[in-house]
Structure formats: structure tokens, C-alpha cells
Amino acid sequence: xxxxxxxxxxxxxxxxxxxxxxxxxxxxxxxxxxxxxxxxxxxxxxxxxxxxxxxxxxxxxxxxxxxxxxxxxxxxxxxxxxxxxxxxxxxxxxxxxxxxxxxxxxxxxxxxxxxxxxxxxxxxxxxxxxxxxxxxxxxxxxxxxxxxxxxxxxxxxxxxxxxxxxxxxxxxxxxxxxxxxxxxxxxxxxxxxxxxxxxxxxxxxxxxxxxxxxxxxxxxxxxxxxxxxxxxxxxxxxxxxxxxxxxx
Amino acid sequence: xxxxxxxxxxxxxxxxxxxxxxxxxxxxxxxxxxxxxxxxxxxxxxxxxxxxxxxxxxxxxxxxxxxxxxxxxxx
Numbered sequence: 001x002x003x004x005x006x007x008x009x010x011x012x013x014x015x016x017x018x019x020x021x022x023x024x025x026x027x028x029x030x031x032x033x034x035x036x037x038x039x040x041x042x043x044x045x046x047x048x049x050x051x052x053x054x055x056x057x058x059x060x061x062x063x064x065x066x067x068x069x070x071x072x073x074x075x076x077x078x079x080x081x082x083x084x085x086x087x088x089x090x091x092x093x094x095x096x097x098x099x100x101x102x103x104x105x106x107x108x109x110x111x112x113x114x115x116x117x118x119x120x121x122x123x124x125x126x127x128x129x130x131x132x133x134x135x136x137x138x139x140x141x142x143x144x145x146x147x148x149x150x151x152x153x154x155x156x157x158x159x160x161x162x163x164x165x166x167x168x169x170x171x172x173x174x175x176x177x178x179x180x181x182x183x184x185x186x187x188x189x190x191x192x193x194x195x196x197x198x199x200x201x202x203x204x205x206x207x208x209x210x211x212x213x214x215x216x217x218x219x220x221x222x223x224x225x226x227x228x229x230x231x232x233x234x235x236x237x238x239x240x241x242x243x244x245x246x247x248x
Numbered sequence: 249x250x251x252x253x254x255x256x257x258x259x260x261x262x263x264x265x266x267x268x269x270x271x272x273x274x275x276x277x278x279x280x281x282x283x284x285x286x287x288x289x290x291x292x293x294x295x296x297x298x299x300x301x302x303x304x305x306x307x308x309x310x311x312x313x314x315x316x317x318x319x320x321x322x323x
Contacts (some may be wrong), residue, residue, distance in 0.1 A: 005322050066297070181308055186312035195318065225297070228302035233301075 009124040010115035012108065023119055023124030024044030026227070030094055031122065060085070069229055070229070071236050081234055083138065087131060089229035094121040095190065099213070122190040122223075125183070132183035135231040143238035182230060189223045259317040266313020273306040 009021035041056065049057055063085050068077040097103075098120040106117045122128060144152045157171045158164040193216040200209040281299040285292050 007319060099319045104305075184315055185311055187305065188315045190305075191318065192311070192314050222300055222304065226301055229301050230305075234252050 005198060007125075007191075009119055009126075010110075012110060012115065012117070021117045021124065022115065023121050023127060024096070026118060027094070027124075027127060030090070030097070034090065034093065043161050063088070065231060070232050076236070076239060079233060084228040084232050087135070087223045087231060091122060091131075091186070091224035091227060092221065095120070095224065098194070098220070120190055120194050122186060123194050127188050128187040129179075130185045132186075134177050134181055135182060135227075135234065136175070139178075139231070139234040139238050143233050148241050150223065178234065182227065186223055186227050189219050194218075242244045259320040262320065263313050263317040266316075267310050270307050270310030274303050277302050277306055280303055 009023040011019045012022050012025055013020055041053075045053065064077070064081055067081045067084065068074060070075040071080060078143075103118040104116055107114050108117045143155075147155070156168045158168040193212075196212055197209055197216060200212050277299060281295050284295055
């Protein structure tokens with residue numbers, strides 16, 4: 001028996017020359033499920049909440065209060081909350097799906113050999129990269145809208161002194177490095193969790209993988225939180241009087 | 249030394265050396281956060297999420313090393 005671990009997601013089938021990988025396939029299930037769930041929930045909202053609605057209200061309300069305390073402004077928090085909470089919830093839901101028992105045993109026969117039908121969605125670098133690009137581009141647009149095009153360029157190309165010029169260039173590098181650091185952090189953590197689980201199952205299939213599954217559960221909660229909080233911090237840094245500072 | 253052995257040594261070195269820094273850094277972050285909570289237990293709710301964020305940022309260099317090691321091994 002050998003470990004079969006691949007960095008790239010496995011291809012299930014092709015539609016008109018576009019390869020459909022298993023991570024992509026599952027992510028569409030998650031999209032449809034979440035969208036339908038959101039519509040159903042919206043329709044069943046009542047003034048006097050039931051049990052389920054109370055739980056959801058508590059979660060969303062707590063998250064909103066946290067966002068407001070990070071942004072320090074009600075109006076800004078209202079604008080940024082849907083983006084960051086959706087990111088958090090999507091990643092969190094994708095991570096939770098990997099804990100359905102027995103799903104990795106389901107395989108499907110394709111042209112490229114037998115591949116698992118299910119794969120941890122966040123362990124596909126493509127999806128993580130797209131989300132990171134959304135986060136980074138939104139940050140740039142916010143900073144462009146706040147300081148104006150000239151101020152935005154002036155942040156990176158500062159000719160007042162050689163030191164300032166160098167620091168401006170370093171800022172530019174830092175903005176580009178954000179793409180890598182944000183995406184690799186999320187992807188690396190989730191993929192490493194998958195590999196760790198596979199290796200532990202390979203070494204000793206009973207009891208040994210259990211503590212690592214708990215570790216994976218912790219990662220599954222903390223990493224989406226970190227991803228969305230960093231997005232939040234980047235956006236709040238791009239707006240004036242943003243006091244939160246971080247170097248990622 | 250053949251290619252395969254060099255790959256394994258490289259991957260081991262990459263993650264082994266790369267894990268030193270984040271380990272020290274996360275230890276410092278956790279110890280300081282616990283100290284702060286011990287001094288002021290009411291601030292737990294504010295400190296804990298910030299500590300997790302700081303830890304995840306500290307961890308990122310370790311994760312880069314891990315990604316490099318995994319790419320050496322599996323790609």
C-alpha cells in the first residue's frame with residue numbers, strides 16, 4: 001500500500017474541454033446548498049425566533065459585533081461585514097464537510113485512473129487563490145477610493161527622499177506578498193491537515209488518527225477566522241483612522 | 249546520491265529548519281497572552297481571538313516551509 005497524495009485536485013471529467021476537478025465539483029454543491037439554505041432561512045424568519053433562528057441570530061450577531069469592534073465604525077462595519085462573513089462561512093463550511101465519515105472511500109473510475117469523488121475543497125489551491133485575489137483587490141479598491149488615484153500612487157512612489165522611495169517600493173512588494181501569504185496560509189494549513197490525517201491512517205488506522213482529527217477540527221475553525229480577520233484588517237488599514245496594524 | 253534520496257533530505261531539512269522559528273514565536277505569543285489573561289482574566293474574550301490571529305501570522309513562515317516540503321515530495 002502506498003500513500004497517494006497529489007497537490008493538484010484530481011480531474012473527474014471534462015465539459016467542452018474544461019476539466020472538472022473533484023474540488024470544483026464539490027464546491028458547486030456547497031454554493032448551491034448555501035444559497036438555497038440562505039433563501040429558505042430568509043423566508044422562514046419570524047419576529048419571534050424559534051430555536052434554530054436564535055442560534056443563527058446569535059452567530060451572526062456575535063460576528064457582527066466583532067467586526068464592528070475591529071472596524072471601530074458602524075457604517076464601515078455594515079459595508080464590510082457581508083464580504084468577510086461570507087468568506088468565513090464558506091471556508092468554514094467547506095472544512096466541516098471533510099469530517100463526514102467515510103467520504104474519502106468513495107471513488108470514481110475516470111480516464112486518468114480511479115480518483116476519490118470527494119476532496120477537501122480548500123486543499124485546491126485554485127479556489128484559495130481566487131478568494132485571496134478577491135480580498136486583495138477589494139483592499140486595493142478601498143484604498144484607491146479613500147485616498148484617490150494620486151495619493152494611491154504616491155504611497156508607493158515617494159520621491160521626497162531616497163529612504164522614502166525605498167520604503168514605498170517595499171510597500172509595493174508587501175502588497176504583492178499579501179497574495180502569497182494569505183493564500184498559502186489557508187491552503188497550507190488545510191492541505192497539511194489532509195496529509196497528516198492520511199499519514200496517520202497509513203501508520204496505524206485505529207485511535208491514532210483521532211487526536212489529529214481534533215487538531216484538524218481546530219484548524220477548520222481557526223483558519224477561516226484568520227483569513228477573514230486578515231481581510232478585515234487589510235481593509236480597515238486601507239481606510240483612514242484604521243488603528244489596527246499588522247504585518248503578514 | 250541519487251535524485252530520490254536528495255528529495256527526501258531536502259524536504260526534511262525544509263520543514264525541520266522552517267519549524268524552528270514559528271515554534272519559538274508561537275510559544276512567545278502564547279506565553280504573553282496567558283500572562284495577560286492571568287493578570288486580567290476579564291480581558292480573556294478580547295485577548296484570545298487576537299492571539300489566534302497573531303499565532304496564525306507567526307505560523308505562516310512555518311506553513312511556507314511545509315508547502316515547499318510538500319511540493320518537493322509530491323509534485
